[in-house]
Amino acid sequence: MNTQLRYTVSPEIAFDEAHFRRFVLQQRGLADSPEVVIRQNRRSIDARSKQIKVYVDTEIFVNENPTPRIAYRKDYPNVSHAPQAVIVGAGPAGMFAALRLIELGIKPIVIERGADVRTRRRDLAAINKDHVVNPESNYCFGEGGAGTYSDGKLYTRSTKRGDFRRILEIFVAHGATEEILIDAHPHIGTNKLPNIVTAIRESILAAGGQVLFDTKVTDFVLKNGEMKGVVLQDGTIIEGLGVILATGHSARDIFHLLHQKQILIEAKPFALGVRIEHPQQIIDKVQYHCENRGDYLPASSYSLVSQIKYKGREKGVFSFCMCPGGFIVPAATAQGEIVVNGMSPSRRNSKFANSGIVVSIDDEDLAPFQQYGVLAGLYFQQSVEQNACVLAGNTQTAPAQRMIDFVQRKVSPTLNETSYQPGLLSMSMDEVLPPQIAYRLREGFKDFGKKMKGYLTNEAQLIGIESRTSSPVRIPRERETCEHPQLKRLFPCGEGAGYAGGIASAAMDGERCAEQLVGIYGKSL
Secondary structure, three states, rough: EEEEEEEEOHHHHOOOHHHHHHHHHHHHHHOOEEEEEEEEEEEEEOOOOOOEEEEEEEEEEEEEOOOOOOOOOOOOOOOOOOEEEEEEOHHHHHHHHHHHHHHOOEEEEEOOOOHHHHHHHHHHHHHHOOOOOOOEEOOHHHHHHHHHHHOOOOOOOOHHHHHHHHHHHHHOOOOOOOOHHHHOOEOOOOOOOOHHHHHHHHHHHHOOOEEOOOOOEEEEEEEEEEEEEEOOOOOEEOOOEEEEEOOOOOHHHHHHHHHHHHOEEEEEOOOEEEEEEEHHHHHHHHHHOOOOOOOOOOEEEEEEEEEEEEEOOOEEEEEEEEHHHHHEEEEEOOOOOOOOOEEEEOOOOOOOEEEEEEEEEEEHHHHHHHHHHHHHHHHHHHHHHHHHHHHHHOOOOOEEEHHHHHHHOOOOOOOOOOOOOOOEEEHHHHOOOOOOHHHHHHHHHHHHHHHHOOOOOOOOEEEEEEEOOOOOOOOOOOOOOOOOOOOEEEEOOOHHHHOOOOOHHHHHHHHHHHHHHHHOOHHHH
């Protein structure tokens, strides 16, 4: 017998496997025996009232073998001698494109400018401890892309782009916990992602694909309106059925190369602001209506948005990539820049909560950079990052200011403890941020303080700059085929091309581009 039910229970019951089993057995009047299997299929927290509830979709098997939780199997054909396709970038889009190409009988050649995850750790340590940024291997570049050292959030609203459940199952097949199949807002954790990324690479190699690290693309092979392949830094040419360009939002040299080659690219809206860091306990208190969340509730998150006028123009101020129980990390991709990002370990057990609080950027902000055309957003980003670095002493020490001090235009005499390892320097963030952004952030924080009592506090501090929210450039493509409208065999893909906004959506986009490439150019094989 197989029964599916939804229970509404307390966190103590929902998040304790033994307790939940006893509860269900009692509710169903069943004896506790090995013949009864109780499985949670979906779990979501409702914290809108003081009595916090958890909704649990539950499956009960009595005298019946449970159906497998995941259908996906790592059963890949050997593509060692198959026709090949080129993938530039080993982030989520590139790696999932590679797996899908293998499933479709094509050999992927994955080219990654940065290091493998093990070597990459040394480059991250150099940023944190020595303030030295390797422009090829950092928090943005390297195996797994920016996603490897991010929060590992897998929640997405972009299910129209592909099979979200399939993406989750592929992660589980490569070592992620099955909890990501259950939680309403699945999350892997930055401490677990490196091993999962390594396992995906091993699947690619075992099937006969190739992954080239520390290998930089410096040119494209263009013939008769088609992209035949790429040229590497050492002059090597790699050609294939097509090129999936999945370089991420920070590969500025690729945007410059496309522009130089007169390959059509477009300016794209993005956002810029700061990271705000609170003690996690403050966010828990606001969201869970209690002094201490206890042993069962996860570190709480938030989502905030406000519309703020400046000189008669209204724009959104909003939270971005909120990391409960997380850390702020230096995400610059070159010396002379300050960029910050957030990440969380799987247990989300840091005593800090951080989130990007950013302002939408449009032509108004980019007016001083219009001479750069479609690259105006890129130059705007860079100018803010470089200004922050100069003000902070040309190291990875980040500018910071306590929250109420910022609102009241006071330089903070002291700063709070922080998770940001390179350290903070107190200064007025009005020196760091363009005036229209500083004004909108200031008014946005006031509004957020009304929406979340206790959010506006000097126990929180602004840390800058949060500038890599998304790519300032879009590489256009045809809606149905994912192929560039001007250049055949080029498939712009993922976050860097402007078609994804996180790990899961990038992975789905990678699969879609792989399918389209094979569908169009694999038929003639």
